[in-house]
Amino acid sequence: MYSFDPAINYGPNDAGVSAFSIAIVLVGILVGSWLLGAAYGFIANSIKSINEPENKEK
Incomplete structure (x- = not known):
């Protein structure tokens, strides 16, 4: 009797996955x-500038 092996009978394109869709996801x-x-950098710099005074007097 013939045994069905999905690893052999199906490939990535059988599920509708194409190289274009993989590239779009990446x-x-x-x-x-x-x-x-x-x-994150914008928010961190904004918080840093709020916490530090602009004119530091020595």
Whole structure:
């Protein structure tokens, strides 16, 4: 009797996954992580500038 092995009979394109969609997901992850880092840096610099006085007198 024939045994069905999904690892042999199915590939990544059988599920509708294409190289284009994989590239879009990777770019989305990169852009998303960059945006999070930029937002964190902006918020950190804003808080730092609020806590430090502009004119330090010695």
